Amino acid sequence: MQVMIMGSMLCGQKIKDFAAVAIGSGNRQGGYVCPPYKIIILDEADSMTEDAQNALRRTMETYSKVTRFFFICNYISRIIEPLASRCAKFRFKPLTEDVMSSRIMHICNEEGLSLDYEALTTLSSICEGDLHRAITYLQSAARLYGFSISSKELISISGLIPQGTVQALFAACKIGEFDTANKEVSNVISEGCPVSQMLSRLFELIFSSDDISNVQKARICKRLAKADKFLVDGADEYLQLMDVASHLMRTLFDMPQEIQFD
Template sequence: MSRSVPWVEKYRPRKVEDVVYQTEVVSALKNSLNSGNLPHLLFYGPPGTGKTSTILAISKQLFGPKLFQTRVKELNASDERGIDVVRDTVKKFASLSSISVDPKYPSPKFKILILDEADSMTSDAQNALRRIMELYSKETRFCLICNYVSKIIDPITSRCAKFRFKPIKKELMLDRLKYIATQERVPIRDKALNSLISMTNGDLRSAITLLQSAAAMVLPFPKQLTNNKIPQKNEKEKEKEKETQMEIEIEKKDDEDEDEDEDEDEEVTTSLIMEISGFVPAKVINEFIETCKSNSYTNLVKKVKEVIYSAYSIQKILFELMNRIIEDNSLNNLQKSNVCEKIAEKEHSLIDGADEFLQLLDLAACMASVFQQIK
């Protein structure tokens, strides 16, 4: 197993045809590949659905490995999102002309500039980018990648061919994860894979990363090779070593049955995946909700502190609470909407840097008030 290479890179699609469950996008881009012409692109949709992989795949098919390094530039707009970066880095790359070709590939005359997480760019930077797209459309094609297309200004969206990437179906995710597990010889059952898929909500990249992390906990690491010289052993040491080795082999034969039982336990389980992913156990959510129903402010404060000290992601706790509230048949639609609205407010406040304890306590008080209405 290759431990040095992230599996998300190792199993990234190499061709547009290999992209999973994005039929419309693949069909349109294959036509562009055949014609050698590509418009400005805007890929949007949930994370882990293949947006970056798709543009990288078509770029490699257009230019080949030799020209890819000079014709394609990828920027993460969340790190480099200011107007200065657009005016300097982006403009400098976009303005350069390209004349080199590779006869084995279409090698169109334009370059490709990929702006990942473009929805985090400031409005000033987006306006500057719009002007650059107008001036250098012959020399450079732009591909903007984002999760929320509503955060991209209209003058940019109107200049791009927009493609929505859908969340990947569970069946397709299961097939892909099974393939990777087989290739990497990871002992894992369908039950654990289904749990992994449920935790990642259609994010295949996150699922593959978690699978690799879990596999690292189960599979043995390869022995490290060193360049140090091994000191030579004398005859007595060699004889002792042989005797010791024989004793070990005898013990192994005697304990063969026990070893087989242990090997069966050495697999990636649902509990291991939950532990690595930081998934909030149902017990934590159940106890929190029951405390909200207890009508005791002292118990409420104590439980909120306990949840905070458990170090689970507050965002994940809010997500699980929202799901439980929606599924709670004892609440009417108005009560559910009030709690869900409060959860949304708390999530927004946390993103802005609010205190986790105070926000969760305020939510708990709101839930306690709602639960008291049904008694």
């Protein structure tokens, strides 16, 4: 069987040429009869432009008898309907922490890496069931820091906002002083922390907090969602994070949520 694997930066003519060539039947490899078709695997297919996908649609229709296409993507909504409707969809859940830890330790043993329990837990947590990301972080950490890797080094490699930074901003909001909260927000921006990630970390912290009522959590999460949408639209990171912090303070201290102007 002939298999062609390509990334999102594909060459249309190369795919067309590969798909057009027929395969002789009856060939045996390893004792098995080869199927009478080729396979083209397109990784990160959701990065393709709509024009590229439309061009690929014609190729799929023309050479469907001799070629099969596999699309690997994170967001099925970014695949145009004519392509998606011609495919059987298989969704894969993130790996469990046990499976992640077991496989990571196997890789460490094979590669001679030293990873303690804290580092293993950190790696499983920041990768959220994505083994490919975990392997990439391990490889980068080994090149930068050697074969003994700590939890702090993995956090540095991943670009994850330290928990202490998130706690500091949350604690400043709980004090209720604008200048203190503004200082922490400025620190987050000056450190180059991605505000979208900070919103996600704040959501996790607030959601698991026992001293915040469900009504307060709902108000805060609503504002977090709005800020995340504004960031996607290109809003200023400092202003959005400061808006979230001020809203968080108003909610925790039961201050008026909106200011009305006549």
